[in-house]
Amino acid sequence: GKVRAPTHIISTISDDRGEEPCYAGVPMSSIIENGYGVGDVISLLWFKRSLPRYCTQFIEICIMLCADHGPCVSGAHNSIVTARAGKDLVSCLVSGLLTIGPRFGGAIDDAARYFKGAYDRSLTPYEFVESMKKKGIRVPGIGHRIKNRDNKDKRVELLQQFARTHFPSVKYMEYAVEVENYTLTKANNLVLNVDGAIGSLFLDLLAGSGMFTKQEVDEIVEIGYLNGLFVLARSIGLIGHTFDQKRLKQPLYRHPWEDVLYTK
Numbered sequence: 279g280k281v282r283a284p285t286h287i288i289s290t291i292s293d294d295r296g297e298e299p300c301y302a303g304v305p306m307s308s309i310i311e312n313g314y315g316v317g318d319v320i321s322l323l324w325f326k327r328s329l330p331r332y333c334t335q336f337i338e339i340c341i342m343l344c345a346d347h348g349p350c351v352s353g354a355h356n357s358i359v360t361a362r363a364g365k366d367l368v369s370c371l372v373s374g375l376l377t378i379g380p381r382f383g384g385a386i387d388d389a390a391r392y393f394k395g396a397y398d399r400s401l402t403p404y405e406f407v408e409s410m411k412k413k414g415i416r417v418p419g420i421g422h423r424i425k426n427r428d429n430k431d432k433r434v435e436l437l438q439q440f441a442r443t444h445f446p447s448v449k450y451m452e453y454a455v456e457v458e459n460y461t462l463t464k465a466n467n468l469v470l471n472v473d474g475a476i477g478s479l480f481l482d483l484l485a486g487s488g489m490f491t492k493q494e495v496d497e498i499v500e501i502g503y504l505n506g507l508f509v510l511a512r513s514i515g516l517i518g519h520t521f522d523q524k525r526l527k528q529p530l531y532r533h534p535w536e537d538v539l540y541t542k
C-alpha cells in the first residue's frame with residue numbers, strides 16, 4: 279500500500295491542489311455555474327456542506343443586516359479613531375473587530391448556548407431569567423443601549439419575519455420571544471437584540487433543517503461558530519468607516535476635555 283510521511287497539519291475544508299480550488303469538495307467552477315452566493319460559500323467552508331436555499335439566504339440576511347450600525351458603536355468608533363491616527367486598513371479593521379465581545383456583537387454564541395440549555399431543560403422564561411440573575415449573569419441576547427419596547431430593533435423583526443415564513447420550525451426563537459416578554463416586565467430596554475435573534479434562530483436553522491445530527495448541533499454550539507457571522511458582517515462596515523475617514527482626510531482624533539470627568 280501507499281506509505282505517507284506523517285503530516286503536521288490536517289485540513290478538511292478546502293483543497294487547492296487540483297486544476298481548480300474546491301470548497302468542501304465543490305469546485306470553484308460549480309460554485310459560479312450554480313450561481314452560489316456568499317451564504318453557500320459560508321455553508322461549505324464553515325459547515326462543510328451545501329445547505330438549502332432558505333438557510334443560505336438566512337445567512338446572507340444576517341450578514342447584510344449586521345454589516346453596520348452607524349459610527350457611534352464601539353467597533354466603528356475604534357476604527358474611526360484608528361483611521362484618524364493615520365493607520366493602515368488592516369489596523370483600523372482589527373482595532374474595530376477587537377471590541378466585538380460579550381457586550382457588543384459577540385453575544386450570539388452565548389445566547390444560543392443559554393437559550394438552548396434553558397429550552398431543552400424546559401425552563402419557563404421566569405425560571406431561566408431568575409436563575410441567570412441568581413448566578414449574576416446578564417442574559418446574552420437581551421438588552422440594548424438605544425432600542426426598547428417602543429423602538430424595537432428592525433433587524434430583529436426582519437430576521438423573525440423571514441424565519442417565520444421559511445423555517446420549518448421557530449421553536450427556539452419563540453422561546454427567546456417569551457424570554458423577552460418576561461425581561462420587558464423588568465425594564466423597557468431589555469428587548470431581544472440582534473445577537474439574541476440570530477442566536478435563537480440559528481438554533482432553529484440547525485435543528486430544523488435536517489442537515490445536522492444532534493451531535494453536530496451540540497458541537498457547533500459548543501465550539502461557537504455564530505459570533506463569526508457578526509465578525510464577518512461588521513468587517514464590511516468597519517472597512518467602510520475606515521475609507522470614509524481617509525476620504526474625508528480627518529485629522530488626529532483627540533477626545534475633548536469637557537467630556538471627561540477628571541476626579542480623584
Ligand code: ACO
Nearest residue numbers: 380381382383385416417418419420421422423471472473
Ligand atoms: N440580562 C439581564 N439584565 C440585564 C441585561 C441582560 N442582558 N442587560 C441589562 N440588564 C439590567 C441589569 O440589571 C443591569 O444592571 P447591572 O449593571 O447591575 O447588571 C441594568 O439592566 C442596566 O444595565 P446597563 O448596563 O445600563 O444596560 P446597557 O443599556 O448599558 O447595556 C447591553 C446594554 C450591554 C447590551 C446589556 O443589555 C447586555 O449586557 N446585554 C447582554 C449582552 C448582549 O446581548 N450584547 C449584545 C447587544 S446587541 C449588539 O451588540 C449588536
Ligand code: LMR
Nearest residue numbers: 344346347351423424472
Ligand atoms: C450594533 O449593531 O452595533 C448595535 O446593535 C449596537 C448599538 O449600540 O447600536
